[in-house]
Amino acid sequence: MATARREMHNPAEDTHAGPRATVRGAPAAAGLPRLSIEYVDAPGPSALLGCDDVLAVFGFGGAVPATHDDPRYLRVPLEPHDSTGFEVWRGSAPVIRGCDDGLRWACDGQLLFGVVEVAEREGDIQEAARHAYSRLAAFTTGSRTPHLLRVWNYVDAITLGSGDDERYRAFCVGRARGLGDFDVRTLPAATAIGRCDGERVVQVYWLASAAPGTPVENPRQVSAYRYPRQYGPQAPSFARAMLPPAGSAMPLLLSGTAAVVGHASMHDGELLAQLEETFANFDALVGAARRHDPSLPTRFGAGTRLKVYVRDAHDLPLVADALDQRFGDAVPRLLLHAAICRHELAVEIDGVHGAPLV
Structure with a gap:
């Protein structure tokens, strides 16, 4: 089976001396990391952003503001059902935030x-993805928060093209x-989904x-970074889930999960x-996580x-x-119209589990 290709990257090629130094010097939050995630009905993001423990606020689809002066706000280009x-992430106050040449961030220490x-x-998604991840890697490397836990990727026309041109x-x-130069044993949990607004922008x-x-x-699945060559020249670079740092008040972070057993779509x-197959995968994944944290x-x-x-809006x-x-x-959830990364898959789910209640 294929292992992840490792390419060398020199962080010095992307400089973030100003804002990244601010992040590096952010006051450490008291105690251990804390993260709660809630789905909140609100007339807009401004009221939610008024709290000084908010790390991020996400709006979905065309009915929410496209932008906001506060860098903690992000519109995700998927239409909700x-x-x-809004989705709200709360950390530990005070949260500082800023921008670095288009890269927006917020940090609680x-x-x-x-x-x-x-x-x-000109439709070069490979170069756009390389640039986005080069910025991500350069920004986090050497900062106070160098460990990637979770990444979301939204790209247009995700299954367009055939073979290696997909x-x-x-x-x-x-x-x-x-x-x-990454180690597959430390890859973050992740989701890669197709945006449905036709904008050729890689959002990470x-x-x-x-x-x-x-x-x-997941014991029912081949690790994504060990997928065989039939899925492309580079195996996907993510873990199936991520347990948070030991002792933290944070949930298990679940990667995008679908009806895949071994490496085959079902x-x-x-x-x-x-x-049903997707939830069977979640049962196995939670069981594997509980071997590390029986309190889940x-x-x-x-x-x-x-x-x-969900791939097809009529579904x-x-x-x-x-x-x-x-x-x-019993389970808060958002349903979103989005393209899945395999033609034959109609649904994918991600989320968090064991979240602190607020």
Whole structure:
């Protein structure tokens, strides 16, 4: 099986002496890292950004503001199903924030939210991904929060092209080259999803920490970074989940998960069967994480937050109904119209589990 390609990158090529020095010198938050994640109904992001423990606020789709003066706000280009709510990350006050030549960040001394958006030039997604990840790596390396815990990637037309010319495969090559000389044993949890607004912009945002987390793999699946060559010249660079730093008040961070067993997609054309297989994967993943942290709840519940990505907009009500039957109101969730990174997959889910209740 293929192992991840390792490309050398010189962080000195991307300088962040000003703002990164500020992040490096941010006052350490008292105690251990803390992160809570909530889905909140609000008329807009401004009121949510008024709290000094907020690391980030996310709006979804075209009905929310595209930008905000506060660098902690980000619009995610995926349309929500029957919701205009916001996702809010809360850390430890006080949170400082800033911008560095388009890279926006917020830090509480223990955790850092960062985001970079890179427009493709003539459809070159590989170069846009390389540039985005070079910026990410250069910004975090040597900072007070050098450990990547979780990354989200949103790119347009993710499955366009065939064979090695498929855009997702090109993205994976660019991501690995931008990360530089990485160790697959420390890769962050991640999601890569297709945006549906037609904008050829690679949007990457992440959560980094002063202390390392513990990557977790799913015993039902081949580790993504060990996928065979049939999936492209560069295996995807992520872990299936990430346990937070030991002793922290943070949830288990779940990567994008779908109906994949081993490395093969299952139940082509059977949406509800794919949904069941996805939750079987989550059961196995949580079980693997519990071997490190037995305090994690065995099943999804009030401390779980899920983002559910559905490929075909007309399937959103069907998925919503299936989730209502499975969870009722017990599990907060967002349903989003998004393209999945394999043609045959109709649904993908990520989220957090065991979140501190607020």
